[in-house]
Amino acid sequence: xxxxxxxxxxxxxxxxxxxxxxxxxxxxxxxxxxxxxxxxxxxxxxxxxxxxxxxxxxxxxxxxxxxxxxxxxxxxxxxxxxxxxxxxxxxxxxxxxxxxxxxxxxxxxxxxxxxxxxxxxxxxxxxxxxxxxxxxxxxxxxxxxxxxxxxxxxxxxxxxxxxxxxxxxxxxxxxxxxxxxxxxxxxxxxxxxxxxxxxxxxxxxxxxxxxxxxxxxxxxxxxxxxxxxxxxxxxxxxxxxxxxxxxxxxxxxxxxxxxxxxxxxxxxxxxxxxxxxxxxxxxxxxxxxxxxxxxxxxxxxxxxxxxxxxxxx
Amino acid sequence: xxxxxxxxxxxxxxxxxxxxxxxxxxxxxxxxxxxxxxxxxxxxxxxxxxxxxxxxxxxxxxxxxxxxxxxxxxxxxxxxxxxxxxxxxxxxxxxxxxxxxxxxxxxxxxxxxxxxxxxxxxxxxxxxxxxxxxxxxxxxxxxxxxxxxxxxxxxxxxxxxxxxxxxxxxxxxxxxxxxxxxxxxxxxxxxxxxxxxxxxxxxxxxxxxxxxxxxxxxxxxxxxxxxxxxxxx
Numbered sequence: 001x002x003x004x005x006x007x008x009x010x011x012x013x014x015x016x017x018x019x020x021x022x023x024x025x026x027x028x029x030x031x032x033x034x035x036x037x038x039x040x041x042x043x044x045x046x047x048x049x050x051x052x053x054x055x056x057x058x059x060x061x062x063x064x065x066x067x068x069x070x071x072x073x074x075x076x077x078x079x080x081x082x083x084x085x086x087x088x089x090x091x092x093x094x095x096x097x098x099x100x101x102x103x104x105x106x107x108x109x110x111x112x113x114x115x116x117x118x119x120x121x122x123x124x125x126x127x128x129x130x131x132x133x134x135x136x137x138x139x140x141x142x143x144x145x146x147x148x149x150x151x152x153x154x155x156x157x158x159x160x161x162x163x164x165x166x167x168x169x170x171x172x173x174x175x176x177x178x179x180x181x182x183x184x185x186x187x188x189x190x191x192x193x194x195x196x197x198x199x200x201x202x203x204x205x206x207x208x209x210x211x212x213x214x215x216x217x218x219x220x221x222x223x224x225x226x227x228x229x230x231x232x233x234x235x236x237x238x239x240x241x242x243x244x245x246x247x248x249x250x251x252x253x254x255x256x257x258x259x260x261x262x263x264x265x266x267x268x269x270x271x272x273x274x275x276x277x278x279x280x281x282x283x284x285x286x287x288x289x290x291x292x293x294x295x296x297x298x299x300x301x302x303x304x305x306x307x308x309x310x311x312x313x
Numbered sequence: 314x315x316x317x318x319x320x321x322x323x324x325x326x327x328x329x330x331x332x333x334x335x336x337x338x339x340x341x342x343x344x345x346x347x348x349x350x351x352x353x354x355x356x357x358x359x360x361x362x363x364x365x366x367x368x369x370x371x372x373x374x375x376x377x378x379x380x381x382x383x384x385x386x387x388x389x390x391x392x393x394x395x396x397x398x399x400x401x402x403x404x405x406x407x408x409x410x411x412x413x414x415x416x417x418x419x420x421x422x423x424x425x426x427x428x429x430x431x432x433x434x435x436x437x438x439x440x441x442x443x444x445x446x447x448x449x450x451x452x453x454x455x456x457x458x459x460x461x462x463x464x465x466x467x468x469x470x471x472x473x474x475x476x477x478x479x480x481x482x483x484x485x486x487x488x489x490x491x492x493x494x495x496x497x498x499x500x501x502x503x504x505x506x507x508x509x510x511x512x513x514x515x516x517x518x519x520x521x522x523x524x525x526x527x528x529x530x531x532x533x534x535x536x537x538x539x540x541x542x543x544x545x546x
Contacts, residue, residue: 021415023406220402223364225392226419228384313366313387 024238034246041250051188075134092137104147111138203300232305239301247290314340320370343497346506348524395469401460403448410444
């Protein structure tokens, strides 16, 4: 009974303080915009995280292979004849000794058979026994930082130890890999840009729809002497708050998903895939993303409102 | 204050709904605007509250040629005009208080001042205990009083009212007319569009603008001869 009286008393009474002169909080348009912004933000978080990870991976590969090269002594000669392991090991030792005496080389080290096995096992499997498989000799080289290396001369000197000896500077495949990651990075940035454009179009459309629905109220404000900026301020505030709310929820969901994906990748231990451990700065960028989307929505709403109001006399 | 010189109005490519309107309203005058349905009262009112620009002729308000004003100047002019619309045009998502306070908020008055002025006016129009009510839950008469209060809250230089007493009982109607009269005596120019001949007779001291077939005529108090405004000025 008491509840009934309370309810009855509140009938026809304004329930909340006035926020806007237009009934912007009524209808389902706001919820639609929130959901749309939430989904956009999740996509943007994915695209940006991918871009960050690819950049980090590129940086890791570039810096990891800088000033480095590998000398390979294949286990078979140019005619396809198998070379005895003893011979391969002898050539490797000779080359190591030669490189250690080279003025441009900082370190030269023969890779141990176990390390070579570890390298090839992901491709050949752990079950395979290497006893009857001839292993190539590999010598890792690190050049001095300030030296310009003439790889052609060095390779011709190395070939004096054996015609089939090869010098791999990683340059070719690294360039291809960098091109590939660059293309992926570009795609990620393109997706982020498209998300931005979609946000602008969606907000402009939503604001225009709202203005069409409330054209009588807008005309009333206009006739009372409300300036274009006065009206625009209300719609831009509404757009900012609505998009910020939707985007913040999207950012939380997106970040949770990113951390889950990162954790799953770590469990699989796939070293070639990008590391999903985002840096502090990158996490901050992702956290402020909703504010950026909110600001973008605010500016879009303002411009849309001012353009539409300019059609009024 | 308001001057119409050979003013005409047409909608799109249709015929002129108002043609060759000529009149001058001096500051502080009180006029009724009457005429049969379809005579162009609403169109003339919409030009007066700057909702529409004439398609020909010269219209000046407060000493300014309206056709040559920019948006900012038009906005300033509109803030000096109070309008009571026939259909009230109240904002139903806002309380009665906020509806009345709207013109003050638009003109940037401080909130403390707004509260005092609005509460005082609400008491005066007999809605002091309805400040939090939503307009669509109130009676037609109450809504009309809110519309009138909203129009006069800024003490406008020009007050335009379209059938302001239409939904009110005689007593309240008379009280509102007295409010308009009082505002007029304080210097506000008042134009009231009305069909109510009884009301116009009660306030027969005021001039009448009679619209008929797109033309405007002025009827002075106690005059029986219609005088075409165009020939007067």
